[in-house]
Amino acid sequence: MNKPITNPGQLASLAGSPEPVTICGRVYKIRRMSGFAFLLLQLSRPDSSGSGLLQCTWLPELAGDLSELPAEQSCIALTGQVVSEPRSHSGYEVRAVSVRVLSTPIEDLPVVINNKALDMNLETLLDYRPITLRNEKERALFRIQEGICQAVRAFLSAEDFTEIHSPKLVSEGAEGGSNIFRLDYFGKEAYLAQSPQFYKQTMVGVYGRVYEIAPVYRAEHHDTSRHLNEYIGIDLEMGYIEQFQEIMELETQMLTAVFRHLNEHQAGELALWKAVLPVIPEDGIPCMTFAKVKETVRRLRSANPIQAENIPNSHPAPESEPTLDPNSNSSLDLEPEEERLICQWIKQQTGSDFVFVTHYPSAKRPFYAMDDPENPEVTLSFDLLFRGLEITTGGQRIHSYPEQTAKMRQRGMNPEDFASYLMIHRYGMPPHGGLGIGLERLTACLLGLSNVRQTSLFPRDIHRISP
Amino acid sequence: MNKPITNPGQLASLAGSPEPVTICGRVYKIRRMSGFAFLLLQLSRPDSSGSGLLQCTWLPELAGDLSELPAEQSCIALTGQVVSEPRSHSGYEVRAVSVRVLSTPIEDLPVVINNKALDMNLETLLDYRPITLRNEKERALFRIQEGICQAVRAFLSAEDFTEIHSPKLVSEGAEGGSNIFRLDYFGKEAYLAQSPQFYKQTMVGVYGRVYEIAPVYRAEHHDTSRHLNEYIGIDLEMGYIEQFQEIMELETQMLTAVFRHLNEHQAGELALWKAVLPVIPEDGIPCMTFAKVKETVRRLRSANPIQAENIPNSHPAPESEPTLDPNSNSSLDLEPEEERLICQWIKQQTGSDFVFVTHYPSAKRPFYAMDDPENPEVTLSFDLLFRGLEITTGGQRIHSYPEQTAKMRQRGMNPEDFASYLMIHRYGMPPHGGLGIGLERLTACLLGLSNVRQTSLFPRDIHRISP
Numbered sequence: 015m016n017k018p019i020t021n022p023g024q025l026a027s028l029a030g031s032p033e034p035v036t037i038c039g040r041v042y043k044i045r046r047m048s049g050f051a052f053l054l055l056q057l058s059r060p061d062s063s064g065s066g067l068l069q070c071t072w073l074p075e076l077a078g079d080l081s082e083l084p085a086e087q088s089c090i091a092l093t094g095q096v097v098s099e100p101r102s103h104s105g106y107e108v109r110a111v112s113v114r115v116l117s118t119p120i121e122d123l124p125v126v127i128n129n130k131a132l133d134m135n136l137e138t139l140l141d142y143r144p145i146t147l148r149n150e151k152e153r154a155l156f157r158i159q160e161g162i163c164q165a166v167r168a169f170l171s172a173e174d175f176t177e178i179h180s181p182k183l184v185s186e187g188a189e190g191g192s193n194i195f196r197l198d199y200f201g202k203e204a205y206l207a208q209s210p211q212f213y214k215q216t217m218v219g220v221y222g223r224v225y226e227i228a229p230v231y232r233a234e235h236h237d238t239s240r241h242l243n244e245y246i247g248i249d250l251e252m253g254y255i256e257q258f259q260e261i262m263e264l265e266t267q268m269l270t271a272v273f274r275h276l277n278e279h280q281a282g283e284l285a286l287w288k289a290v291l292p293v294i295p296e297d298g299i300p301c302m303t304f305a306k307v308k309e310t311v312r313r314l315r316s317a318n319p320i321q322a323e324n325i326p327n328s329h330p331a332p333e334s335e336p337t338l339d340p341n342s343n344s345s346l347d348l349e350p351e352e353e354r355l356i357c358q359w360i361k362q363q364t365g366s367d368f369v370f371v372t373h374y375p376s377a378k379r380p381f382y383a384m385d386d387p388e389n390p391e392v393t394l395s396f397d398l399l400f401r402g403l404e405i406t407t408g409g410q411r412i413h414s415y416p417e418q419t420a421k422m423r424q425r426g427m428n429p430e431d432f433a434s435y436l437m438i439h440r441y442g443m444p445p446h447g448g449l450g451i452g453l454e455r456l457t458a459c460l461l462g463l464s465n466v467r468q469t470s471l472f473p474r475d476i477h478r479i480s481p
Numbered sequence: 482m483n484k485p486i487t488n489p490g491q492l493a494s495l496a497g498s499p500e501p502v503t504i505c506g507r508v509y510k511i512r513r514m515s516g517f518a519f520l521l522l523q524l525s526r527p528d529s530s531g532s533g534l535l536q537c538t539w540l541p542e543l544a545g546d547l548s549e550l551p552a553e554q555s556c557i558a559l560t561g562q563v564v565s566e567p568r569s570h571s572g573y574e575v576r577a578v579s580v581r582v583l584s585t586p587i588e589d590l591p592v593v594i595n596n597k598a599l600d601m602n603l604e605t606l607l608d609y610r611p612i613t614l615r616n617e618k619e620r621a622l623f624r625i626q627e628g629i630c631q632a633v634r635a636f637l638s639a640e641d642f643t644e645i646h647s648p649k650l651v652s653e654g655a656e657g658g659s660n661i662f663r664l665d666y667f668g669k670e671a672y673l674a675q676s677p678q679f680y681k682q683t684m685v686g687v688y689g690r691v692y693e694i695a696p697v698y699r700a701e702h703h704d705t706s707r708h709l710n711e712y713i714g715i716d717l718e719m720g721y722i723e724q725f726q727e728i729m730e731l732e733t734q735m736l737t738a739v740f741r742h743l744n745e746h747q748a749g750e751l752a753l754w755k756a757v758l759p760v761i762p763e764d765g766i767p768c769m770t771f772a773k774v775k776e777t778v779r780r781l782r783s784a785n786p787i788q789a790e791n792i793p794n795s796h797p798a799p800e801s802e803p804t805l806d807p808n809s810n811s812s813l814d815l816e817p818e819e820e821r822l823i824c825q826w827i828k829q830q831t832g833s834d835f836v837f838v839t840h841y842p843s844a845k846r847p848f849y850a851m852d853d854p855e856n857p858e859v860t861l862s863f864d865l866l867f868r869g870l871e872i873t874t875g876g877q878r879i880h881s882y883p884e885q886t887a888k889m890r891q892r893g894m895n896p897e898d899f900a901s902y903l904m905i906h907r908y909g910m911p912p913h914g915g916l917g918i919g920l921e922r923l924t925a926c927l928l929g930l931s932n933v934r935q936t937s938l939f940p941r942d943i944h945r946i947s948p
Contacts, residue, residue: 021641058690059641123908147686174487176526176624178623183710184947200944221525222505235667254556442555444505444507474650479666481904
């Protein structure tokens with residue numbers, strides 16, 4: 015017996031062949047017609063349309079009585095003939111001759127998952143995630159995410175970056191603050207890594223350029239549409255830079271490569287989501303300093319307060335969004351509303367879906383961020399905003415031992431607590447910097463989704479740790 | 482100014498060109514000769530020899546007085562001319578004209594790292610890991626590991642596997658037992674995933690074939706040379722199988738592809754480790770049932786006890802190795818010594834560096850393992866042993882809801898505690914199975930290293946959570 019087919023790419027060439035083929039898949043949908051039926055078989059991989067659905071016809075004279083049709087969600091091995099059928103989107107269909115049922119559901123699904131889009135609220139979609147992911151459009155989403163990772167790896171590998179695996183169980187938190195998960199590690203306190211920061215810097219001392227795509231943990235107490243407690247970080251770090259703008263240039267090239275890859279390999283999946291690939295202007299992504307952004311937002315708000323309030327809110331802030339205290343942090347960081355506003359303005363002014371915001375205040379950046387020698391109040395750092403949302407934080411790091419220990423002491427930190435990290439500064443580090451991209455945020459902004467939970471297979475938030 | 486060169490691949494074509502080039506790297510070693518000096522510059526990437534060391538000459542008449550030589554471990558931008566030099570392993574060398582020092586160490590290294598191999602005990606090597614990794618041979622090791630991951634992804638992608646990212650913060654332990662890390666998750670108890678088992682099975686219901694390369698957590702209390710508390714699992718799961726041997730076939734093909742890739746792309750790095758690529762016989766990896774292995778080992782031990790004791794112990798058991806209780810588990814699992822013995826015997830008999838051991842006792846396999854219908858005392862499962870060490874566990878899983886819940890009840894488990902996992906069985910799952918490979922173990926066996934700590938960048942064990 016020939017191996018059963020699970021990939022539609024193998025089928026097209028068989029159209030018209032008298033040889034029957036056996037195809038394995040899931041019964042996605044049965045459409046009973048007058049005297050026959052369509053059986054939509056869901057294959058493991060999509061064809062070039064982005065869909066993995068294969069139209070099969072069940073003609074009683076060939077396949078048996080309609081009462082023998084397998085149940086929806088059954089997994090089957092269907093034997094039939096591939097025939098040309100111009101009315102099918104693929105140009106062919108399969109006429110069932112026989113079906114072997116491999117497994118059947120024990121009951122009907124509790125939710126409808128075989129429509130074009132899932133019609134249910136987010137909580138239900140996530141409660142039933144193991145089966146709602148079987149929806150064709152959901153499948154397409156995470157294939158797009160796979161495409162992003164593949165394109166990132168191909169790009170970085172060609173740019174001489176080495177892939178690393180750093181530990182997620184750590185003894186020192188890199189980002190500080192209270193949003194860190196603690197656990198007992200054989201009687202010692204350990205943490206879940208908030209970022210691979212220390213390790214990717216360490217590995218720049220080894221390989222010059224490194225990257226990692228791996229989970230990152232933030233014990234965020236906020237229940238917002240932008241935060242996950244476990245997310246996939248695309249982290250890179252590069253040595254021998256002359257200025258931090260080189261990291262922004264690299265990210266621009268990388269994103270360009272990612273969108274080119276998706277356009278070539280996942281146009282079908284993107285079309286299922288009606289996703290429009292973003293615009294990166296030919297002369298690069300526009301850059302504004304943090305101070306300039308603040309000033310522009312102020313101007314926009316005062317000049318046209320009604321327009322500012324009417325900005326399409328693609329990332330609505332839920333009720334528990336931390337409230338803005340105008341006396342404290344508002345001058346040191348951008349509020350979500352400000353990020354949306356500046357992105358809309360940049361889009362109007364330049365056509366760009368992205369904007370780099372540079373020179374964030376030193377007070378709000380971690381201790382390893384390099385201050386601007388011309389103005390130590392700000393850092394040689396940047397965020398990348400994409401359609402209203404921050405998807406990247408990056409910047410140049412301090413590489414000199416005296417500078418790093420001085421800045422730590424300034425902040426009331428004891429360098430001895432970070433002895434193993436500081437080993438790299440002590441024994442020579444090239445000038446370097448890097449960035450971290452949130453994979454779920456990038457995917458959400460690309461597809462125009464308002465909640466990052468939609469772009470995580472099994473999201474973790476303050477309320478949810480299952481399924 | 483041209484961009485500085487960090488990749489030796491770009492240099493060869495410049496040999497003999499009158500144009501000076503600027504190259505960035507780390508001063509790996511200074512060799513003072515009579516009237517001049519060799520400066521070995523460590524570049525970010527290796528050339529085809531597997532080495533990233535570039536021989537530069539410092540001639541006082543060109544570059545200045547020898548007293549101006551930069552310190553070892555400095556990071557520099559060296560400008561010079563590429564000249565043919567048959568005595569250099571690359572066929573050329575660089576004559577320094579000027580050097581810009583980018584950073585210098587604040588003191589001499591506490592350990593010698595620029596010899597061919599590191600001459601220190603494992604604890605010292607790991608205590609100073611951020612700098613011992615700068616050793617050229619250590620760098621080669623983790624490039625080989627990168628090559629393994631690249632080859633695995635390329636192979637699985639071509640075999641229609643979809644890459645997934647499953648959560649590591651979970652509410653249910655897949656493997657059971659006590660070796661699970663617990664943490665407080667906003668007032669609820671959560672665990673670190675012992676494997677992506679539930680999620681990869683779930684995703685087989687979505688994509689048919691899936692894989693993931695990601696961290697796995699085991700709260701092992703044993704301090705052995707084979708265990709890490711955090712390791713990188715290469716996990717795959719495939720649907721629509723007819724028999725579990727298909728998974729073994731796939732693994733054989735995958736390993737063949739991995740070694741072919743390493744031979745093509747990392748022969749230089751392998752040579753630095755004097756690593757011999759393993760033999761996989763043309764007719765496949767030999768298979769033995771668990772029962773047959775037990776019997777053979779018994780026979781070997783009684784027939785030739787002296788020979789058995791003389792087996793090269795490539796994975797020595799440290800003192801705290803759990804002692805063997807002949808009355809309990811010894812009949813249900815293989816002891817490390819038995820794994821070594823059977824591997825040596827298979828090597829003698831067949832030439833193979835690998836052996837599949839199949840049909841492990843049901844009592845020692847997890848609740849999701851499918852029992853052999855012909856003998857429910859054993860499972861449709863396997864381990865893969867490589868040069869004396871188990872590197873893979875795999876097998877077919879139960880896909881039927883009634884079967885799975887029955888087996889859980891038999892074991893005193895409450896299916897309601899696993900409701901979200903069992904959703905997949907409830908609503909139709911294809912027959913499926915999969916495997917998990919420990920990346921560090923695979924790398925260690927490949928390079929002939931006796932301790933998996935050597936093949937983890939920053940290993941985690943019962944005593945070590947830093948650096």
